[in-house]
Amino acid sequence: MQTSRNDIDDMIVHEKMQAALEYQTEAWAGGMADGIEPEIIADAAIAFAMRETIRIHGEMGAEAMLEALKTRMLAGEFSPERTIQ
Structure with a gap:
């Protein structure tokens, strides 16, 4: 079976996402260990993510991302x- 360039790119993105989620989990645990409430950690994480998304993709790109996230959220993702099976 031959693996295409797109398949390899998708695997790399998936691995990077897994690593990023691990970093986020560690940061979350550190904040909780320091006594920061989960609501405050979540708000700070979302605010930082939005600032970076706007910096990288602009406000229109950030709005599109929010719409996509809303759809995924409403779908229960x-x-x-x-x-997950």
Whole structure:
């Protein structure tokens, strides 16, 4: 079976996403260990992510990302009860 360039690129992006999520999890745990409430950590993470998204993609790009996230959220993708098979 031959792996295409796009498949390899997708695998690299997936691995980077996994690494980024691990960094986020460690930062979250550090904040909790310091007594910061999860709501405050979440708000700070979202605010930082939005600033960076606007810096990289501009306001229109950030708005498009928010719309995509809203669709994914309403579909249950981020639900803590969601099971991945």
